[in-house]
Amino acid sequence: MIIYDDQSFPYVSDAFPDLSNMGSYSPSHVYRAKDVSAVVEYARLRGIRVLPEFDTPGHTESWGPGQPGLLTPCYKGSSPDGTFGPIDPSKDNNYDFLQTLFTEVTGRFPDHYIHLGGDEVNFSCWKSNPNITDFMAKINITGDYSKLEQVYITKLVDIVSNLPTKNGYLVWQEVFDNGVEIANDTIVHVWKYENVPVAWKHELNQVTSAGYKTVLSSCWYLNYISYGVDWHKYYECDPQDFHGTDSQKQLVMGGETCMWGEYVDRTNLISRTWPRASVVAEKLWSSSEHTNSTSEATPRLEEHRCRLLARGYDVEPLWPSFCSADVY
Amino acid sequence: MIIYDDQSFPYVSDAFPDLSNMGSYSPSHVYRAKDVSAVVEYARLRGIRVLPEFDTPGHTESWGPGQPGLLTPCYKGSSPDGTFGPIDPSKDNNYDFLQTLFTEVTGRFPDHYIHLGGDEVNFSCWKSNPNITDFMAKINITGDYSKLEQVYITKLVDIVSNLPTKNGYLVWQEVFDNGVEIANDTIVHVWKYENVPVAWKHELNQVTSAGYKTVLSSCWYLNYISYGVDWHKYYECDPQDFHGTDSQKQLVMGGETCMWGEYVDRTNLISRTWPRASVVAEKLWSSSEHTNSTSEATPRLEEHRCRLLARGYDVEPLWPSFCSADVY
Numbered sequence: 001m002i003i004y005d006d007q008s009f010p011y012v013s014d015a016f017p018d019l020s021n022m023g024s025y026s027p028s029h030v031y032r033a034k035d036v037s038a039v040v041e042y043a044r045l046r047g048i049r050v051l052p053e054f055d056t057p058g059h060t061e062s063w064g065p066g067q068p069g070l071l072t073p074c075y076k077g078s079s080p081d082g083t084f085g086p087i088d089p090s091k092d093n094n095y096d097f098l099q100t101l102f103t104e105v106t107g108r109f110p111d112h113y114i115h116l117g118g119d120e121v122n123f124s125c126w127k128s129n130p131n132i133t134d135f136m137a138k139i140n141i142t143g144d145y146s147k148l149e150q151v152y153i154t155k156l157v158d159i160v161s162n163l164p165t166k167n168g169y170l171v172w173q174e175v176f177d178n179g180v181e182i183a184n185d186t187i188v189h190v191w192k193y194e195n196v197p198v199a200w201k202h203e204l205n206q207v208t209s210a211g212y213k214t215v216l217s218s219c220w221y222l223n224y225i226s227y228g229v230d231w232h233k234y235y236e237c238d239p240q241d242f243h244g245t246d247s248q249k250q251l252v253m254g255g256e257t258c259m260w261g262e263y264v265d266r267t268n269l270i271s272r273t274w275p276r277a278s279v280v281a282e283k284l285w286s287s288s289e290h291t292n293s294t295s296e297a298t299p300r301l302e303e304h305r306c307r308l309l310a311r312g313y314d315v316e317p318l319w320p321s322f323c324s325a326d327v328y
Numbered sequence: 329m330i331i332y333d334d335q336s337f338p339y340v341s342d343a344f345p346d347l348s349n350m351g352s353y354s355p356s357h358v359y360r361a362k363d364v365s366a367v368v369e370y371a372r373l374r375g376i377r378v379l380p381e382f383d384t385p386g387h388t389e390s391w392g393p394g395q396p397g398l399l400t401p402c403y404k405g406s407s408p409d410g411t412f413g414p415i416d417p418s419k420d421n422n423y424d425f426l427q428t429l430f431t432e433v434t435g436r437f438p439d440h441y442i443h444l445g446g447d448e449v450n451f452s453c454w455k456s457n458p459n460i461t462d463f464m465a466k467i468n469i470t471g472d473y474s475k476l477e478q479v480y481i482t483k484l485v486d487i488v489s490n491l492p493t494k495n496g497y498l499v500w501q502e503v504f505d506n507g508v509e510i511a512n513d514t515i516v517h518v519w520k521y522e523n524v525p526v527a528w529k530h531e532l533n534q535v536t537s538a539g540y541k542t543v544l545s546s547c548w549y550l551n552y553i554s555y556g557v558d559w560h561k562y563y564e565c566d567p568q569d570f571h572g573t574d575s576q577k578q579l580v581m582g583g584e585t586c587m588w589g590e591y592v593d594r595t596n597l598i599s600r601t602w603p604r605a606s607v608v609a610e611k612l613w614s615s616s617e618h619t620n621s622t623s624e625a626t627p628r629l630e631e632h633r634c635r636l637l638a639r640g641y642d643v644e645p646l647w648p649s650f651c652s653a654d655v656y
Binding site for chain 2: 005007008025026028029223224225226227228261262263264265266267268271272309314315316317318319320321322324327
């Protein structure tokens, strides 16, 4: 789960309460420690693991008000323009902050893995800031902002690797694409090129030929809604279907379907996620010989939708149909 | 409201109970007289009129089991193939049936108007049936299936016009497009060419220059979902924005937004219809000088969404945001 984004920081930290005090939508729109425990336990009883993502150094606009000095001030000419970019990688204080925060977070989420993000880092603010420029000159990476990202990610990974909980971690594919040197046991999360299978297949080849484990999401962005029957494409996506050796294919741990929240909240989360996400579940958890026909899957999916409705989940229809148990 | 379609006939008729007994999804998935009354009264108290659509001669597959002889048997070569097409316009019995049914329906729905449909009439089944061929020869319209549609629609309109309730009526644009002669007071419902404004503008011109009143839906098909902010296009659609004289423009009665049920039922009806339908309401009910800016409409729409949530309607978000009153 992505527990925050640019718009809001709802995670209530004991160590840094101002992050949510000043960064959440409102004091009521937060996840307190007991809320996190409730979600984790609810999931555990259903055989589901909850991995938090604390995405840095980008996607952190909402962290700014509660932790002055954390974000990079963007400049217009020779003065700050009042806006902020990614976490400032030049300041030692910020790594102390991250060490304390991630110690708390990994204590609160029991899973072995944590997702460190690293996607969509916008270099333009870093480029505008003279302190960043000076810092880069000092460490001999002038002009190479991917290297600057690498400095940050390397230190973050070092912090997370040495936590008492010894977490494993995932990063989005940009960390790999930007040439950041990452530890061998990093899991690279492939997510781009939704409509260009040849491109994500190439990415899987590149990531696994470099020896990294990987998880695929590119073909399972459920939030990209469209009119009509859209589940066939989810069912026909196979994370093993790329050019690579057997040992490369063994590095593909599986897939993850995504439901992003730009246009989704409690009002439409269940109906929009299900039953379409069930398609991905069957594809990933059943052997390929039983999951190669959408026409054979159709009656199973219809039946499963009715089962979900009967259990009280308001999941959307796949086509004009009805469920016997769904009566008023 | 469309009260039935090819898939199911849920309207419970006193005169023809077999229509729903044999044509509904199940005996529980029906609208009885008291259900219809409840819907009409619920709407009336909110200033909303409920117009039923009983779409004929197409879209009637579900009528077949409960009313043998009503639909046209489709032929393969010289024998019926077991499938059925539109209502059989060659049989006098069928008009008696329609007279009885529409007398009942217009008694049950108090609104002055009824929608008679007439869209998407598939001629291929009529073309295959030798009795239809004979009938057309007898009345000298051999080969002209639009004329056959006209025979049907003319008789239907004659029936409806002479009901005790003296209803007014709407038809979908195909009835006009196919050259069917229709009475002067018919309202032609323009719905095609969603993504081709030049085409529906041309249609509005044609319909009004022929002297018919019209209602526009082309630009307001809310069921055609897509990812992202889609309400701007609804807000920017203006049913007066076509080439025509002032008197033509006065024939445009307004617009209707549509939410079709192929992928929508009780699980996602509210969240998918609202607040996007509010955009159409403001556009059609407010003067054009106040509805020409999506940026000015945005805060009103955000506030209105929160108002709907506060009143218990789970309407979907328009963008990452929150409502103060929406707290758990």
